[in-house]
Amino acid sequence: SREFAVIGLGNFGSAVAAELSGLKCKVTAIDVNKTRIQELQNKIHLVILGNATERAFLEQLEVEKFDGFIISTGTDSHASILISLHLKELGAKKIIVKANSEDHAKILRKVGATETIIPEKQMAIRLAHSLAASNLVDYLPLTGEFCVAEITPPPKFIDKSLLELKLRKKHNIQLIAIKGGPDKGFTYGPGGDYRIKEGDILVALGRREDIDKIQE
Amino acid sequence: SREFAVIGLGNFGSAVAAELSGLKCKVTAIDVNKTRIQELQNKIHLVILGNATERAFLEQLEVEKFDGFIISTGTDSHASILISLHLKELGAKKIIVKANSEDHAKILRKVGATETIIPEKQMAIRLAHSLAASNLVDYLPLTGEFCVAEITPPPKFIDKSLLELKLRKKHNIQLIAIKGGPDKGFTYGPGGDYRIKEGDILVALGRREDIDKIQE
Ligand SMILES: Nc1ncnc2c1ncn2[C@@H]1O[C@H](COP(=O)(O)OP(=O)(O)OP(=O)(O)O)[C@@H](O)[C@H]1O
Ligand SMILES: Nc1ncnc2c1ncn2[C@@H]1O[C@H](COP(=O)(O)OP(=O)(O)OP(=O)(O)O)[C@@H](O)[C@H]1O
Incomplete structure (x- = not known):
């Protein structure tokens, strides 16, 4: 912690x-x-x-x-x-x-x-944006059970494709983006054929306990 | 507007x-x-x-x-x-x-x-949460091209399954959740067989112009 x-x-x-x-x-x-x-x-x-x-x-x-x-x-x-x-x-x-x-x-x-x-x-700026167009943080009450987290992929995930990993069906988390390491930008909505590599960071939505399970 | x-x-x-x-x-x-x-x-x-x-x-x-x-x-x-x-x-x-x-x-x-x-x-609370565990709003700079929006499905989407609609491949947006109408809660990470019904609201991530295109 x-x-x-x-x-x-x-x-x-x-x-x-x-x-x-x-x-x-x-x-x-x-x-x-x-x-x-x-x-x-x-x-x-x-x-x-x-x-x-x-x-x-x-x-x-x-x-x-x-x-x-x-x-x-x-x-x-x-x-x-x-x-x-x-x-x-x-x-x-x-x-x-x-x-x-x-x-x-x-x-x-x-x-x-x-x-x-x-x-x-x-x-003031956050309020303006949430009034003008909805933002996920309105749906994910920050004190709620769901959260968005950065996950360092465990060794068993490296070189596997998203289709093989079945993150939603098997692990109960929804991948929102892949962060390609510091300063290497984001890939939003990666396709099923995307292969996870060393240094990738998974930006995922899910219940806290499911996110913790992945990292164990 | x-x-x-x-x-x-x-x-x-x-x-x-x-x-x-x-x-x-x-x-x-x-x-x-x-x-x-x-x-x-x-x-x-x-x-x-x-x-x-x-x-x-x-x-x-x-x-x-x-x-x-x-x-x-x-x-x-x-x-x-x-x-x-x-x-x-x-x-x-x-x-x-x-x-x-x-x-x-x-x-x-x-x-x-x-x-x-x-x-x-x-x-103070937002800062604490973003320090303790990352939050999507850190990745989606609110002034950036990507945003999360609530989309009322156009008539051609009603009764279609997500697999049929190919939201990511065809429309370039990523569905995060379905909001089942006021006070009917959220379904996060719906599966490909989920069928969109009247009154559903799509919570989607994408570029502003792609989100606008859907609503045209
Ligand atoms: N009855 C009123 N009707 C319209 N405007 C009012 C009324 N009462 C106060 N105001 C205006 O509200 C504004 C309040 O600004 P002020 O800087 O005092 O406080 P604040 O908005 O709470 O703080 P901050 O400046 O930090 O945002 C002032 O410009 C004042 O003229
Ligand atoms: N050099 C210092 N070292 C440690 N603490 C300090 C020092 N200078 C000020 N403080 C403490 O910082 C705190 C500042 O609180 P204060 O309420 O004045 O301002 P603030 O935190 O900016 O405003 P707010 O109360 O709205 O958060 C005080 O409790 C004060 O004792």
């Missing part, structure tokens, strides 16, 4: 930390304010009181073991910029930062943020 | 209005503040200066012709509650309101809001 660190436990940060915990990820929650730490103490795997702008504090975290960092330190734009800078230098895999404006987001990306989030703007 | 009204043109409201316009929807943008109206005048089909809490103002809008109303009138919770109440009485089809808190959201739903949005909380 994946491991994440959340820095800054305001509305956004604490909601991310709580939801990740609920999804069985390991979460380390960090805040400089003792009250915030106490509020989350019983809900989160590990909570740490500390000032994340201090590089020495971040160094003791084993930054590289985390699958990602989520930073939302409020209206003081400088804190999140400094934290992103340090984490980038310490080798963090993913640095996701809640930004206060488009300019703040630009600066964050320059110092190493891999993703910036402006909740209002992005929710 | 669909028609929407956006009431309250702060960051959220103006982003929704602009994005819906960009997606070729007809947008009526309403605000009580003249500067907001002037800022959007050249980008939006119709802008109207007015106080949406006044029922008489709303009555002159032909409320029933809109596919939905999007309300984001800021930190004054009372305005959005009053506007939702009036719109519900006037027969609005969809009333989507940006809420300031969970309590505000509860009140809004009681007076008729069909959907409430708290951008920070919802973006």
